[in-house]
Amino acid sequence: xxxxxxxxxxxxxxxxxxxxxxxxxxxxxxxxxxxxxxxxxxxxxxxxxxxxxxxxxxxxxxxxxxxxxxxxxxxxxxxxxxxxxxxxxxxxxxxxxxxxxxxxxxxxxxxxxxxxxxxxxxxxxxxxxxxxxxxxxxxxxxxxxxxxxxxxxxxxxxxxxxxxxxxxxxxxxxxxxxxxxxxxxxxxxxxxxxxxxxxxxxxxxxxxxxxxxxxxxxxxxxxxxxxxxxxxxxxxxxxxxxxxxxxxxxxxxxxxxxxxxxxxxxxxxxxxxxxxxxxxxxxxxxxxxxxxxxxxxxxxxxxxxxxxxxxxxxxxxxxxxxxxxxxxxxxxxxxxxxxxxxxxxxxxxxxxxxxxxxxxxxxxxxxxxxxxxxxxxxxxxxxxxxxxxxxxxxxxxx
Amino acid sequence: xxxxxxxxxxxxxxxxxxxxxxxxxxxxxxxxxxxxxxxxxxxxxxxxxxxxxxxxxxxxxxxxxxxxxxxxxxxxxxxxxxxxxxxxxxxxxxxxxxxxxxxxxxxxxxxxxxxxxxxxxxxxxxxxxxxxxxxxxxxxxxxxxxxxxxxxxxxxxxxxxxxxxxxxxxxxxxxxxxxxxxxxxxxxxxxxxxxxxxxxxxxxxxxxxxxxxxxxxxxxxxxxxxxxxxxxxxxxxxxxxxxxxxxxxxxxxxxxxxxxxxxxxxxxxxxxxxxxxxxxxxxxxxxxxxxxxxxxxxxxxxxxxxxxxxxxxxxxxxxxxxxxxxxxxxxxxxxxxxxxxxxxxxxxxxxxxxxxxxxxxxxxxxxxxxxxxxxxxxxxxxxxxxxxxxxxxxxxxxxxxxxxxxxxxxxxxxxxxxxxxxxxxxxxxxxxxxxxxxxxxxxxxxxxxxxxxxxxxxxxxxxxxxxxxxxxxxxxxxxxxxxxxxxxxxxxxxxxxxxxxxxxxxxxxxxxxxxxxxxxxxxxxxx
Numbered sequence: 001x002x003x004x005x006x007x008x009x010x011x012x013x014x015x016x017x018x019x020x021x022x023x024x025x026x027x028x029x030x031x032x033x034x035x036x037x038x039x040x041x042x043x044x045x046x047x048x049x050x051x052x053x054x055x056x057x058x059x060x061x062x063x064x065x066x067x068x069x070x071x072x073x074x075x076x077x078x079x080x081x082x083x084x085x086x087x088x089x090x091x092x093x094x095x096x097x098x099x100x101x102x103x104x105x106x107x108x109x110x111x112x113x114x115x116x117x118x119x120x121x122x123x124x125x126x127x128x129x130x131x132x133x134x135x136x137x138x139x140x141x142x143x144x145x146x147x148x149x150x151x152x153x154x155x156x157x158x159x160x161x162x163x164x165x166x167x168x169x170x171x172x173x174x175x176x177x178x179x180x181x182x183x184x185x186x187x188x189x190x191x192x193x194x195x196x197x198x199x200x201x202x203x204x205x206x207x208x209x210x211x212x213x214x215x216x217x218x219x220x221x222x223x224x225x226x227x228x229x230x231x232x233x234x235x236x237x238x239x240x241x242x243x244x245x246x247x248x249x250x251x252x253x254x255x256x257x258x259x260x261x262x263x264x265x266x267x268x269x270x271x272x273x274x275x276x277x278x279x280x281x282x283x284x285x286x287x288x289x290x291x292x293x294x295x296x297x298x299x300x301x302x303x304x305x306x307x308x309x310x311x312x313x314x315x316x317x318x319x320x321x322x323x324x325x326x327x328x329x330x331x332x333x334x335x336x337x338x339x340x341x342x343x344x345x346x347x348x349x350x351x352x353x354x355x356x357x358x359x360x361x362x363x364x365x366x367x368x369x370x371x372x373x374x375x376x377x378x379x380x381x382x383x384x385x386x387x388x389x390x391x392x393x394x395x396x397x398x
Numbered sequence: 399x400x401x402x403x404x405x406x407x408x409x410x411x412x413x414x415x416x417x418x419x420x421x422x423x424x425x426x427x428x429x430x431x432x433x434x435x436x437x438x439x440x441x442x443x444x445x446x447x448x449x450x451x452x453x454x455x456x457x458x459x460x461x462x463x464x465x466x467x468x469x470x471x472x473x474x475x476x477x478x479x480x481x482x483x484x485x486x487x488x489x490x491x492x493x494x495x496x497x498x499x500x501x502x503x504x505x506x507x508x509x510x511x512x513x514x515x516x517x518x519x520x521x522x523x524x525x526x527x528x529x530x531x532x533x534x535x536x537x538x539x540x541x542x543x544x545x546x547x548x549x550x551x552x553x554x555x556x557x558x559x560x561x562x563x564x565x566x567x568x569x570x571x572x573x574x575x576x577x578x579x580x581x582x583x584x585x586x587x588x589x590x591x592x593x594x595x596x597x598x599x600x601x602x603x604x605x606x607x608x609x610x611x612x613x614x615x616x617x618x619x620x621x622x623x624x625x626x627x628x629x630x631x632x633x634x635x636x637x638x639x640x641x642x643x644x645x646x647x648x649x650x651x652x653x654x655x656x657x658x659x660x661x662x663x664x665x666x667x668x669x670x671x672x673x674x675x676x677x678x679x680x681x682x683x684x685x686x687x688x689x690x691x692x693x694x695x696x697x698x699x700x701x702x703x704x705x706x707x708x709x710x711x712x713x714x715x716x717x718x719x720x721x722x723x724x725x726x727x728x729x730x731x732x733x734x735x736x737x738x739x740x741x742x743x744x745x746x747x748x749x750x751x752x753x754x755x756x757x758x759x760x761x762x763x764x765x766x767x768x769x770x771x772x773x774x775x776x777x778x779x780x781x782x783x784x785x786x787x788x789x790x791x792x793x794x795x796x797x798x799x800x801x802x803x804x805x806x807x808x809x810x811x812x813x814x815x816x817x818x819x820x821x822x823x824x825x826x827x828x829x830x831x832x833x834x835x836x837x838x839x840x841x842x843x844x845x846x847x848x849x850x851x852x853x854x855x856x857x858x859x860x861x862x863x864x865x866x867x868x869x870x871x872x873x874x875x876x877x878x879x880x881x882x883x884x885x886x887x888x889x890x891x892x893x894x895x896x897x898x899x900x901x902x903x904x905x906x907x908x909x910x911x912x913x914x915x916x917x918x919x920x921x922x923x924x925x
Contacts, residue, residue: 253816260813265840 001040002394003151004369006032006065008080017068024377027067028370033084035369040154041147044133045110047158049093051100055174055363056149057087057388058376060207061306062141066373071308077126078142079135085149085389086141089164089173090156098161099176101344102139103329104146108157109134119342120160121331139329150366152394162344171357173348174388175212179356180347182212185304185327186220189277190336192300192323199225202258202275202294204251206231206240207379208359208386209304210281215354217279218244220335220346226261228275230254233380243354251290258294270316274299279327283307292316292324302327363390400440403739403920406674408433408911413675415913416686417796417894418751419877420764421701422693423671424796425686426894433911434745436786437674438920441660442736444713448494451717452501455655459720460728465502465585465653469509473582477502478552478575478605481520482530483757484589485659486917487710494657494714496536498587502655503539515577516549519586519604522611522845522852523758524807525551530761554607554852555842562609563648566640570613572648575605579650586722588656592780592919593733594626594635596656597726598642606641608836608854613637617825620861621868625779627921629730642722655719656729659712660736661918668708672918698800705754706761734921741786741922746909747901748787749894750777752797753917758851758859763804766882767811767819769797771859774866774873777914784924786912790871792901794894799878801885806849810841814856815885823887825864832857871904 009032016031040050062084064070086102105120106113109131114123130136137143140156147154164173186201193199201217203210206229217227229240230251240248249257259266264273274296280287283305289312291301297320304327317324330343350356361384364372369389376387406412414425415435428435445451456465469475479495482488499516506514516535518526532540535549543549552575553559561579563572578584578601586604590596603611613619614637623632645652664671668689670682678686693701716732718725754764756772764772773795778785787793803812818831832854835841841853867873873888874897883890891897901909914922 247817249816249820256813256816259840260817260834260838263838263840265843 001038001152002366003036003038003083003147004033004366005036005038005081005083007034008032013068015068016066020067020069020377024067025370025374028373031066031068033066033369035367041145043155044145047107048155049158050153051090051092051098051156051161052153053085053088053090053149053151053391054097054170055089055388055390055392056085057174057178057386058372059087059178060209063373063377064306064308067377069308074138074142077129077136077138079137079144082137082142082144083148083151083154084141085151086139087174087177087388088140088149089170089176090149092161097164097173099164099173099344099348100140100149100156101160101162101180101330102141102177104129104134104137104139104143105159107159119331119344121329150369150389152391162348164348165352168348168352169357170392171360172351172355175351175356175359175386176344176347178208179212179215179350180330180343181304181327182209182214183216183220183346183350184330184333184343185213185279185302186216187333187335188302188325188327189217189279189300190221192276192298193221193225196276200258200261200275201225201227202254202278202291203227203229203245203281204254204278204287204291205281205305206236207281210279211236211239211243211359211385213279213281213304214240214245215243215350215356219350219353222336228254228257228261233383235383235385236380239359239385254290255294262296269293273297276300277302279304281305285310285312288312292320292322295320295322297321299323300325359385360388361385362387365390365393400442403439404437404674405739405741406435406437408435415675415915416671416751417749418753419796420752420798421698421705421754423690423751428749428911428913429898432908433913435913435915436739436741436920436922437915438661438672438918439736439739441662441712442715444660444715445717448497448714449501451714452498455717455719456501456505459653460718461724462653462720465719466505466509468583468653469506469511471510473511473513474580475506475511475514475583475585476578476581477514477516477585477587478519478578478601479516479534479587480589480600480604481518481523482526482534482760483523484595485591485710485712486755486757486760487663487708488533488760489659489712490709491533492536493534494589495534495587496539498655498657498717499535499539502585502587514548516543517575517578517605518551519600520552521604521606522554522608522855524845524849524851527849552605553846555846560607563650564644566644568637568640570637570641571609572602572641572644573607573610574601574645574650578605579648582651584650584652586652586654588654590656590658590729590733592627593629593730593737593921594632596729597635597638598645598722599635599638600654601645601650601652602638602641608852610641615858615861617829617861617864620864624865625781625785627779628782652722653719654722654725655717656725657714658716658729658732658736660715661920662712663710663918665708665711702754702763737919737921738782738923739920741924744784744786744788744924745791745912746788746905747792747794747898747911748778749794749911749913750916752795758855759804759807762807763802764797765803765808765811765815766799766801766886767815767856767859769795769799769875770886771862773863774870775859775862777916778863778866778869780914780916780919780921782921782923785869786914786922786924787870789869790904792872792874792904792909793866793870794874794876794897794901796876796894797878799875799882801879801882807851808856809844809850810835810838810853811851811856819885825861825867828857828860872901874900
């Protein structure tokens with residue numbers, strides 16, 4: 001089968017990192033990614049099946065890998081060579097259209113569930129992520145055993161598959177995985193909003209994840225919530241408003257915008273109060289510092305954007321007793337009324353209700369991966385949000 | 399004998415015309431045979447013995463008793479004075495306010511008055527710095543009164559310092575400084591730079607609060623003040639006069655001292671800025687070339703500092719004291735005598751160069767909102783009878799219009815620019831946001847303890863220009879930051895030629911043009 005594959009090559013990772021600064025296309029060409037013909041992965045065991053992607057998104061974490069920017073932290077949690085791609089809508093062996101919940105959880109690895117009906121992302125111990133029979137891998141798209149969505153075929157465990165209703169298009173379905181991430185981050189804000197009159201949440205960044213978080217906040221945290229979004233590009237600003245943001249400003253303006261909404265003072269560079277919670281969908285030193293500045297004392301910063309190595313002054317976190325929490329993935333959620341449900345079920349509802357297909361700006365065949373990755377790396381300033389590989393033609397040709 | 403104002407009809411022999419561009423200027427050619435330039439009257443002669451004139455005014459007041467007869471031992475005397483927004487540019491020392499306050503204090507001392515407070519009547523403007531206060535009232539007065547807490551600035555957000563005196567027949571609440579209201583006499587020391595200054599506006603606005611100001615500082619009043627410089631057609635004027643009646647009925651006694659200045663605006667070597675270009679000498683031309691070339695290379699911050707250090711040579715042309723309305727009638731006549739220029743009819747386009755200063759950016763930055771206010775609020779309103787430009791015509795301004803804000807002086811302006819103007823520029827829509835800014839605790843705090851304009855102030859600036867905005871079919875800013883100009887709701891143009899081209903979409907290709915050659919200030923009496 002035809003696939004894009006990442007191999008472990010420190011030299012190529014270095015070249016990609018150097019090139020990414022001025023030419024994303026060159027980074028993809030010189031980096032660890034290569035187009036290959038390879039055998040489809042073997043089925044790891046019972047409960048696994050072959051699936052054939054229709055659309056697979058290009059995520060920020062994929063780009064970080066291809067451009068050599070990913071943190072060394074993952075070195076022990078992934079296995080090479082791997083086929084990237086974890087935002088997948090596919091056909092399974094039974095002819096069903098499915099989206100993939102890519103985390104390689106307990107069920108997929110034959111480990112006991114941390115609690116009954118646990119989702120792949122649940123649990124407080126990650127030992128299973130490196131446990132045989134699979135090679136290490138936090139999720140499909142980073143594991144040598146499973147393949148990934150940037151290929152015409154991969155394997156997935158039945159615990160990872162969610163059937164897509166006929167009413168949901170492929171274009172909307174490919175947004176389910178990022179939507180689930182955004183909803184998870186949104187719901188992580190709830191503990192500090194509970195009991196607050198007219199709570200305020202700030203969202204930094206309005207790429208795919210930021211927008212999905214906005215949709216999740218508006219949909220699952222109620223109409224009283226005031227959402228302030230910092231978005232750089234006009235298309236991001238428009239979509240943030242459409243998905244439920246109350247105030248959308250340029251990123252530089254977010255501290256003042258939060259202050260206006262909250263009505264607090266400014267002391268030096270810091271707000272005296274601030275947003276009850278802030279979702280940082282960027283994940284840089286600067287965005288984390290801003291998030292800490294605009295979040296009220298004893299508020300919460302939810303780190304949704306994947307950071308690498310950052311440098312942040314944490315005195316304010318200490319003084320304001322701010323909670324800084326990560327929001328990697330999804331699993332089982334507790335809604336504001338106490339109901340428990342799977343994030344992917346919420347995401348399937350959300351992509352349909354919010355017409356999330358509008359976030360998909362362009363699709364490319366796998367052969368044009370250099371164009372696709374270059375487009376994805378510059379998507380904001382080119383007026384788009386999400387780029388995906390379209391593999392439907394290759395499926396029809398089979 | 400100074401020459402009166404002059405309307406010059408541009409022909410092919412007319413030299414290029416001076417346009418202010420913030421902290422700089424340029425020479426622009428106006429279309430010949432369909433353009434005219436309005437020049438201000440030359441400065442009237444100054445009063446030679448200013449101190450004698452002041453003493454005479456205090457002891458020979460209009461429709462009132464002499465000041466000395468109104469003063470008695472044991473009385474409460476409050477002297478209020480116009481703040482840093484007047485005059486523009488700041489005048490050379492000694493400031494007229496200092497001369498008048500010293501004269502009033504002498505009279506009070508002779509009468510045995512020892513309970514005297516001196517209050518800067520700044521309404522919702524920023525507080526003055528010590529240097530600015532010293533400049534206005536002089537070191538002797540400052541050193542004698544400020545350290546003892548007897549010279550201070552009106553605080554419109556201190557409920558303990560405010561007295562509610564009632565409502566006008568139109569339901570307008572009147573609330574002014576408590577010390578002033580409870581004094582046996584207020585002596586108000588005014589500088590009447592333009593015809594809308596002074597009269598009851600001094601006390602009813604300068605010493606009042608948001609509760610009062612909101613009744614006339616709003617879109618309706620501003621759009622029905624045609625113009626601010628014409629008392630008979632100004633709703634702003636009428637509202638202040640109604641409030642004055644409430645003050646009078648409440649027993650507030652005001653002894654009004656008003657002064658007028660001539661149009662001698664720029665000191666050596668900048669006199670050429672006031673001259674008619676065809677009368678520029680070789681030295682003027684050399685100064686213009688040298689100054690504009692140097693300014694192009696000067697960092698903006700330094701250029702601002704240089705310009706704001708200018709002290710104008712303008713001199714007092716009249717001083718009158720006594721009953722507020724009677725005094726103001728004469729003051730207004732004196733202002734008109736200096737500033738009025740007769741102009742025949744309207745044109746399709748009005749051009750104006752926006753200088754580095756307006757009443758609200760002394761020692762500060764002319765931010766985009768103030769550019770709008772200076773152009774459409776002040777310069778556009780420098781008319782009597784009819785605007786210089788026809789309804790639906792085009793207004794062209796020149797200014798760099800950078801989105802730069804003074805963070806200490808104008809904090810709420812930044813939010814107004816970022817939040818309100820990004821949503822709407824329609825004054826009626828803008829007004830919906832007003833209350834939130836007016837009641838914002840942080841802005842209140844900064845107004846009271848720092849040097850910030852009140853939170854509501856940018857709204858007032860926007861309302862100030864609302865008549866001009868309503869009247870003009872298009873507003874173009876030449877040389878401005880394109881994003882900032884668009885944020886204001888206007889059209890950016892790179893050059894004056896481009897601006898005329900853009901204007902032709904609205905007013906056609908043979909549109910008539912008026913250039914208002916100000917400063918110096920003038921009022922066009924449009925027939």
